[in-house]
Amino acid sequence: MEITVSRKAHFNAAHRLYNKNWSDHKNANVFGKCNNPNYHGHNYELIVSVTGKINPETGYVIDMGELKNIIKKEIEERLDHKNLNLDIAYFSKVIPSAENICIFIYDILRQNINSEFKLSVRLYETPRNFVEYSG
Amino acid sequence: MEITVSRKAHFNAAHRLYNKNWSDHKNANVFGKCNNPNYHGHNYELIVSVTGKINPETGYVIDMGELKNIIKKEIEERLDHKNLNLDIAYFSKVIPSAENICIFIYDILRQNINSEFKLSVRLYETPRNFVEYSG
Amino acid sequence: MEITVSRKAHFNAAHRLYNKNWSDHKNANVFGKCNNPNYHGHNYELIVSVTGKINPETGYVIDMGELKNIIKKEIEERLDHKNLNLDIAYFSKVIPSAENICIFIYDILRQNINSEFKLSVRLYETPRNFVEYSG
Amino acid sequence: MEITVSRKAHFNAAHRLYNKNWSDHKNANVFGKCNNPNYHGHNYELIVSVTGKINPETGYVIDMGELKNIIKKEIEERLDHKNLNLDIAYFSKVIPSAENICIFIYDILRQNINSEFKLSVRLYETPRNFVEYSG
Amino acid sequence: MEITVSRKAHFNAAHRLYNKNWSDHKNANVFGKCNNPNYHGHNYELIVSVTGKINPETGYVIDMGELKNIIKKEIEERLDHKNLNLDIAYFSKVIPSAENICIFIYDILRQNINSEFKLSVRLYETPRNFVEYSG
Amino acid sequence: MEITVSRKAHFNAAHRLYNKNWSDHKNANVFGKCNNPNYHGHNYELIVSVTGKINPETGYVIDMGELKNIIKKEIEERLDHKNLNLDIAYFSKVIPSAENICIFIYDILRQNINSEFKLSVRLYETPRNFVEYSG
Numbered sequence: 187m188e189i190t191v192s193r194k195a196h197f198n199a200a201h202r203l204y205n206k207n208w209s210d211h212k213n214a215n216v217f218g219k220c221n222n223p224n225y226h227g228h229n230y231e232l233i234v235s236v237t238g239k240i241n242p243e244t245g246y247v248i249d250m251g252e253l254k255n256i257i258k259k260e261i262e263e264r265l266d267h268k269n270l271n272l273d274i275a276y277f278s279k280v281i282p283s284a285e286n287i288c289i290f291i292y293d294i295l296r297q298n299i300n301s302e303f304k305l306s307v308r309l310y311e312t313p314r315n316f317v318e319y320s321g
Numbered sequence: 322m323e324i325t326v327s328r329k330a331h332f333n334a335a336h337r338l339y340n341k342n343w344s345d346h347k348n349a350n351v352f353g354k355c356n357n358p359n360y361h362g363h364n365y366e367l368i369v370s371v372t373g374k375i376n377p378e379t380g381y382v383i384d385m386g387e388l389k390n391i392i393k394k395e396i397e398e399r400l401d402h403k404n405l406n407l408d409i410a411y412f413s414k415v416i417p418s419a420e421n422i423c424i425f426i427y428d429i430l431r432q433n434i435n436s437e438f439k440l441s442v443r444l445y446e447t448p449r450n451f452v453e454y455s456g
Numbered sequence: 457m458e459i460t461v462s463r464k465a466h467f468n469a470a471h472r473l474y475n476k477n478w479s480d481h482k483n484a485n486v487f488g489k490c491n492n493p494n495y496h497g498h499n500y501e502l503i504v505s506v507t508g509k510i511n512p513e514t515g516y517v518i519d520m521g522e523l524k525n526i527i528k529k530e531i532e533e534r535l536d537h538k539n540l541n542l543d544i545a546y547f548s549k550v551i552p553s554a555e556n557i558c559i560f561i562y563d564i565l566r567q568n569i570n571s572e573f574k575l576s577v578r579l580y581e582t583p584r585n586f587v588e589y590s591g
Numbered sequence: 592m593e594i595t596v597s598r599k600a601h602f603n604a605a606h607r608l609y610n611k612n613w614s615d616h617k618n619a620n621v622f623g624k625c626n627n628p629n630y631h632g633h634n635y636e637l638i639v640s641v642t643g644k645i646n647p648e649t650g651y652v653i654d655m656g657e658l659k660n661i662i663k664k665e666i667e668e669r670l671d672h673k674n675l676n677l678d679i680a681y682f683s684k685v686i687p688s689a690e691n692i693c694i695f696i697y698d699i700l701r702q703n704i705n706s707e708f709k710l711s712v713r714l715y716e717t718p719r720n721f722v723e724y725s726g
Numbered sequence: 727m728e729i730t731v732s733r734k735a736h737f738n739a740a741h742r743l744y745n746k747n748w749s750d751h752k753n754a755n756v757f758g759k760c761n762n763p764n765y766h767g768h769n770y771e772l773i774v775s776v777t778g779k780i781n782p783e784t785g786y787v788i789d790m791g792e793l794k795n796i797i798k799k800e801i802e803e804r805l806d807h808k809n810l811n812l813d814i815a816y817f818s819k820v821i822p823s824a825e826n827i828c829i830f831i832y833d834i835l836r837q838n839i840n841s842e843f844k845l846s847v848r849l850y851e852t853p854r855n856f857v858e859y860s861g
Numbered sequence: 862m863e864i865t866v867s868r869k870a871h872f873n874a875a876h877r878l879y880n881k882n883w884s885d886h887k888n889a890n891v892f893g894k895c896n897n898p899n900y901h902g903h904n905y906e907l908i909v910s911v912t913g914k915i916n917p918e919t920g921y922v923i924d925m926g927e928l929k930n931i932i933k934k935e936i937e938e939r940l941d942h943k944n945l946n947l948d949i950a951y952f953s954k955v956i957p958s959a960e961n962i963c964i965f966i967y968d969i970l971r972q973n974i975n976s977e978f979k980l981s982v983r984l985y986e987t988p989r990n991f992v993e994y995s996g
Contacts, residue, residue, distance in 0.1 A: 187456075189420050194449040198987065200875035200902040200944075205513060216514060218521060224944035227875040227902005229987050243340060244351060245418030250450055251353060269875075269899035283515030285459050312873065312904050314464040315520055321457075322591075324555050329584040333852065335740035335767040335809075359809035362740040362767005364852050378475060379486060380553030385585050386488060404740075404764035447738065447769050468717065470605035470632040470674075494674035497605040497632005499717050539605075539629035582603065582634050592861075594825050599854040610918060621919060623926060648745060649756060650823030655855055656758060688920030690864050719869040720925050726862075729960050734989040783880060784891060785958030790990055791893060 188304075191247045192235040195257045197266035200227040201282040204271070225269060228311050230287070232261065234295060237304035248303065256298050261291055284311040288319045296321065323439075326382045327370040330392045332401035335362040336417040339406070360404060363446050365422070367396065369430060372439035383438065391433050396426055419446040423454045431456065458574075461517045462505040465527045467536035470497040471552040474541070495539060498581050500557070502531065504565060507574035518573065526568050531561055554581040558589045566591065593709075596652045597640040600662045602671035605632040606687040609676070630674060633716050635692070637666065639700060642709035653708065661703050666696055689716040693724045701726065728844075731787045732775040735797045737806035740767040741822040744811070765809060768851050770827070772801065774835060777844035788843065796838050801831055824851040828859045836861065863979075866922045867910040870932045872941035875902040876957040879946070900944060903986050905962070907936065909970060912979035923978065931973050936966055959986040963994045971996065 202225045203217040213221050220226070234257055238247045268274060270282040280286050288309040296305055310316040337360045338352040348356050355361070369392055373382045403409060405417040415421050423444040431440055445451040472495045473487040483491050490496070504527055508517045538544060540552040550556050558579040566575055576590040607630045608622040618626050625631070639662055643652045673679060675687040685691050693714040701710055715721040742765045743757040753761050760766070774797055778787045808814060810822040820826050828849040836845055846860040877900045878892040888896050895901070909932055913922045943949060945957040955961050963984040971980055985991040 189423065190453045191420065192451050192453070196987075198901050198903055200900040203515065207513075216519075219942035222942050222944065222948070224947040225875040225900055225902065226873050226942040226944065227900065228873055229904045240418075240420050240424075243342075245338065245416035245421045247420055247452075249351075267894035267897050267901040269897065269901065272899040273897070281515035283510075285461065285510050285517055286515045288459065289510075312871075316462050317517075318460045318462070324558065325588045326555065327586050327588070331852075333766050333768055335765040354807035357807050357809065357813070359812040360740040360765055360767065361738050361807040361809065362765065363738055364769045375553075375555050375559075378477075380473065380551035380556045382555055382587075384486075402759035402762050402766040404762065404766065407764040408762070447736075466717075468631050468633055470630040489672035492672050492674065492678070494677040495605040495630055495632065496603050496672040496674065497630065498603055499634045537624035537627050537631040539627065539631065542629040543627070582601075594828065595858045596825065597856050597858070608920065612918075621924075645823075645825050645829075648747075650743065650821035650826045652825055652857075654756075686920035688915075690866065690915050690922055691920045693864065694915075721867050722922075723865045723867070729963065730993045731960065732991050732993070780958075780960050780964075783882075785878065785956035785961045787960055787992075789891075 188237050188239060189247060190235050190237040190304075190306075191250065191253075192233050193250055193253045193257060195232045195234070195254070195262060196230060197232070197262050197268075198227065198229050199265055199268050199270050200225040201270040201277075201287075202226065203281055203283060205281060225271070230265075231310040232257070232291065233308040233310075235306040235308070236299060237306070238302060248299075253299075256295065260294050260298055264294075284309055284315060284317045285319075288317045292319050292321060323372050323374060324382055325370050325372040325439075325441075326385065326388075327368050328385060328388045328392060330367045330369070330389070330397060331364060332367070332397050332403075333362065333364050334400055334403050334405050335360040336405040336412075336422075337361065338416055338418060340416060360406070365400070366445035367392070367426065368443040368445075370441040370443070371434060372441075373437060383434075388434075391430065395429050395433055399429075419444055419450060419452045420454075423452045427454050427456060458507050458509060459517055460505050460507040460574075460576075461520065461523075462503050463520055463523045463527060465502045465504070465524070465532060466500060467502070467532050467538075468497065468499050469535055469538050469540050470495040471540040471547075471557075472496065473551055473553060475551060495541070500535070501580035502527070502561065503578040503580075505576040505578070506569060507576075508572060518569070523569075526565065530564050530568055534564075554579055554585060554587045555589075558587045562589050562591060593642050593644060594652055595640050595642040595709075595711075596655065596658075597638050598655055598658045598662060600637045600639070600659070600667060601634060602637070602667050602673075603632065603634050604670055604673050604675050605630040606675040606682075606692075607631065608686055608688060610686060630676070635670070636715035637662070637696065638713040638715075640711040640713070641704060642711075643707060653704070658704075661700065665699050665703055669699075689714055689720060689722045690724075693722045697724050697726060728777050728779060729787055730775050730777040730844075730846075731790065731793075732773050733790055733793045733797060735772045735774065735794070735802060736770060737772070737802050737808075738767065738769050739805055739808050739810050740765040741810040741817075741827075742766065743821055743823060745821060765811070770805070771850035772797070772831065773848040773850075775846040775848070776839060777846070778842060788839070793839075796835065800834050800838055804834075824849055824855060824857045825859075828857045832859050832861060863912050863914060864922055865910050865912040865979075865981075866925065866928075867908050868925055868928045868932060870907045870909070870929070870937060871905060872907070872937050872943075873902065873904050874940055874943050874945050875900040876945040876952075876962075877901065878956055878958060880956060900946070905940070906985040907932070907966065908983040908985075910981040910983070911974060912981070913977060923974075928974075931970065935969050935973055939969075959984055959990060959992045960994075963992045967994050967996060 203220040306320040338355040441455040473490040580586040608625040711725040743760040850856040878895040981995040983993040
């Protein structure tokens with residue numbers, strides 16, 4: 187008898203899509219305006235979902251305040267008001283597409299949330315584009 | 322070949338989180354400001370999802386008007402503008418966390434929706450915190 | 457290791473619910489105000505979700521710009537500012553309920569999106585009523 | 592010392608833009624896809640704002656429940672699930688653009704809300720297009 | 727050449743509408759379900775708007791971070807997770823209708839924001855009901 | 862008898878807040894994380910409002926399709942997926958705060974919209990921060 191609890195968070199960041207193994211021409215062709223060498227940016231909205239049993243003593247799957255703090259410390263403070271390509275070492279080798287940012291976030295949270303819980307991460311790059319990853 | 326139909330509803334209620342087997346001190350420590358003895362409250366938003374086969378004569382899985390009425394009669398009229406701890410007998414024994422309110426709603430709706438359908442209930446306590454339960 | 461990417465789109469259309477094998481009386485009884493012979497309409501919001509592996513060269517499951525163009529060409533240009541009952545041949549035989557419109561959209565997109573990907577379509581008829589279909 | 596209170600409502604309707612003094616060709620040229628002879632439709636969202644002094648006995652400018660009922664009786668029951676061109680006599684002579692629908696709603700509400708209050712009506716035709724009228 | 731900057735905030739609180747000079751019967755008649763003696767509650771959303779000239783050295787009318795902190799310290803910490811009737815002395819004498827809460831917030835912020843700026847406060851009691859006050 | 866029509870648009874861009882007449886230390890102190898030398902970014906949402914008389918032949922104040930195209934050509938194509946500081950000459954001298962971006966957009970649109978109409982521009986930097994300018 188499992189239930190899923192979700193918490194919304196957000197961060198604002200710059201990025202560009204760029205494959206360093208390709209010519210500038212191919213980068214521009216494949217990534218279009220997302221390839222702008224001067225970067226562009228987004229208000230990323232994040233939904234973190236944790237699935238597990240309810241603790242009958244608290245009525246909680248997980249304390250939402252604790253979950254909020256984990257997201258704040260591990261994700262928001264790391265990514266908010268940053269340039270993902272330049273400020274986050276991981277994205278010097280990995281293209282910071284919404285897909286890859288979502289996996290990056292999932293992997294960090296997975297290490298900070300008890301393994302008895304299932305975890306899922308949804309990342310909105312814009313209100314019209316979003317991705318979801320569950321490991 | 323199943324499809325899921327969902328209907329949104331809402332109710333406004335007061336509650337507090339409190340475990341009567343604990344000292345006031347422990348209650349305050351665990352539940353923080355959600356433990357305020359004078360209660361606080363929320364605009365709860367509810368999404369009820371029903372999964373089943375389409376009736377070819379109507380094009381419906383279930384008549385949305387009927388589903389709306391079931392939610393209104395069984396959930397909104399019971400919980401809207403209520404104090405969950407004081408006005409709802411169930412929550413005199415169960416802590417009215419979002420998780421437990423969601424299960425309470427699911428269990429009532431499950432008895433009022435044909436068992437040939439799968440049921441899922443999502444409850445937003447705030448736009449930033451929500452839970453989902455599917456039995 | 458699969459991930460889901462989603463893209464939002466929208467179209468505005470008129471429709472009515474009507475079963476031609478029934479009397480006008482039964483149509484009115486079953487479909488209520490949705491049966492208005494002069495039609496009514498909605499701003500349909502659409503979320504198309506595609507699940508698959510990330511291409512490491514692009515960081516994409518599927519190019520969102522391409523997905524946007526497929527939805528635009530195959531769905532928006534076909535349905536936007538149309539009367540579903542009168543302008544779309546398919547709905548001369550099938551009742552244009554949200555459920556059936558969702559399957560119609562799914563079936564068209566399924567033919568236009570590589571079969572290596574899973575596909576899911578969510579259709580909002582109003583902000584309060586929506587359906588989801590995954591084949 | 593005045594304050595403004597606002598109430599949201601909604602109705603779903605079909606319409607087309609058409610000037611009967613013009614040729615079909617000119618209608619098509621000016622109104623584009625909004626001219627579809629078979630109609631299209633929208634989920635109209637309505638915000639009614641009333642400005643006045645607070646009654647110190649109630650803390651209300653106007654009872655929101657009363658305002659809700661006026662909007663329901665005078666606007667929603669008249670326009671919801673209707674074809675504006677065919678079902679509403681007023682729009683047999685006036686083009687049902689968002690601007691004209693907004694004025695139509697304002698004029699009806701103005702007669703039903705005490706003249707000591709200022710009135711303003713905002714009408715969303717889509718989440719991206721809206722109009723506002725204050726008399 | 728003035729411009730308006732706005733900042734959104736939120737707090738969750740319980741309240742009831744009750745006029746202590748009236749009989750219980752009259753209270754119930756006038757305030758309906760909002761009169762529940764056990765309270766109900768809302769997720770209040772707040773938009774604070776400040777109008778003034780841009781400081782050319784910063785490009786700011788007012789530092790949004792500062793404005794956020796004023797709202798947090800003066801409003802959120804005072805009202806969040808509170809029972810407005812019982813926990814806020816001001817509402818022992820004034821009915822905590824949306825209108826009166828909005829004026830209460832305005833008056834506090836007015837003392838904390840430089841008088842060279844115009845101030846306006848919008849308070850959402852629910853997504854469907856809101857009030858706005860500008861002094 | 863004037864009425865206001867509004868159209869929503871959006872663009873995604875990178876920026877940083879930086880005053881070149883100040884030391885790095887002062888810039889960091891005043892602008893905080895918005896001063897990151899590597900930039901951050903936002904999904905800017907734009908609402909353009911035009912006020913005027915209704916043309917009785919069309920029912921329009923201004924053709925929304927035309928307004929959409931002006932915004933697309935003059936604003937979206939100029940700013941979308943750009944670095945405001947590096948790619949837009951105007952912001953080499955003016956700090957790209959929300960306030961200044963809003964005025965920049967207003968001034969461009971003012972030259973492209975008939976002077977018989979009043980114009981107002983609202984710019985959301987995030988769902989929680991926005992500015993509005995009317996000349």
